[in-house]
Amino acid sequence: MDVLNPYGGNPKGYLSTPGPDRNGEHMMGTTIMAVEFKGGVVIGADSRTSTGSYVANRVSDKLSKVHERIYCLRSGSAADTQAVADMVAYYLDMHSVEIDSPPLVKTAANLFKMITYNNKDRLLASIICAGWDEKNGGQVYSIPLGGSLVRQPFAIGGSGSTYIFGHCDAEYKKGMDQKQCEAFVSKAIAHAMSRDGSSGGVIRLAIITKDGVERKYIPGDKLPFMKDE
């Protein structure tokens, strides 16, 4: 079995059939979101991992730490994104020792890009990388399927995001503070979970600032808006 090489490797990949063969694989149809604010970022995700229409895990944690103040939000193949996040965490760890300081969020995002871009024929990974560093404060980077890298003031991803593009575009305001960002993220994810069959469970939030990471948990029966369905 070919080892996943961040620099690419055999362009044909291990499989001779064109495109990935994903039957029966755990997918994270999902809703993920990250918003930048003055002191850091607020990130959030649902907690459903599905195999087809079966909920394999109703309380998954899609907020993965790649470094102290850099997290990634994973959507796509559960296996692929876990593997990629583990690799990025490994490289960031080496890198931070080499430069003798915490890594930049931009570096983490570029590592994600390097891996997903060079292995684009073998991976189904769509990732949002967000965090705080001293040089540039809070940052949100999107690394979608093909391996492009885009910085955004806020980013949404996963299958559930399609239902909230309008909502987020309407509700987003520049210069929101932490509390407003938390409300923005949890309301948007709740709306997406309400309509997307592949998203559900609980909302996990994390607020990343210079002071560290604060995790929050909104159980499935206490979602922000629950108009009469």
Next chain:
Amino acid sequence: RRKPAMDLLLAASEQAKVNPRTQTTSPIVTGASVLAITYKDGVMMMADTLASYGSMARYKSVQRVEKVNDGTVLGASGEFSDFQYIKDLLEDLTDEEFDMDDGCQMLPQQIHSYLSRVMYNRRSKVNPLYNQLVVAGYDSKKSESYLGAVDMYGSTFKDDIVATGYGMYLALPLLRKGHDKKMDESAARKLLEKCMTVLFYRDCRTINKYNIAKVTASGVEISKPYSLPTQWGYKRFVNPHLTE
């Protein structure tokens, strides 16, 4: 992952290119599981109120458990438009009976038999009604419950416990364990509710809003939509990374 029966339908889609009239379409707007059990006073049936559009939870206040007459209810999963068509067929039947005005009312087993013929005939024309139907009722004259199912191929059976969709895999074992023909109404309701909660946790195509119907000697009663409590507070749910 093709099921053997799918080959029949796939061959049909090849046929469809020649004669579109015989095309078999795949379901578009679908309902998920329906569960039903017999109990001391009659039968109880439960289903959620969602009609999905692929993976989208599109229509969230839909009724998938409907009264047919004073002694029978029909629940359906699968293609919602086909369920509406079947309801129209049954309404035609009951209207005809009403016009006859002879005091007779169709028994649940007669409705079950009629539906099984309809489903089998459609399947034989390779243009199925994409549903799994649950027929539940109470024969007041004989004081007997009736519960049966028909699927899109026309397979028919009667049982004290019936489930469709994911319910067959997740709920049937729980229903079989907890069921007792002599259980009272609240025990029957609790059992169905427990199973619907499991389905809400584990089936992507469900929502936490349900109708429950009961058919007894006093007739048909279908509840207003309601929700059930759910559990999300376990320690390891809140933090899956605990090590002790």
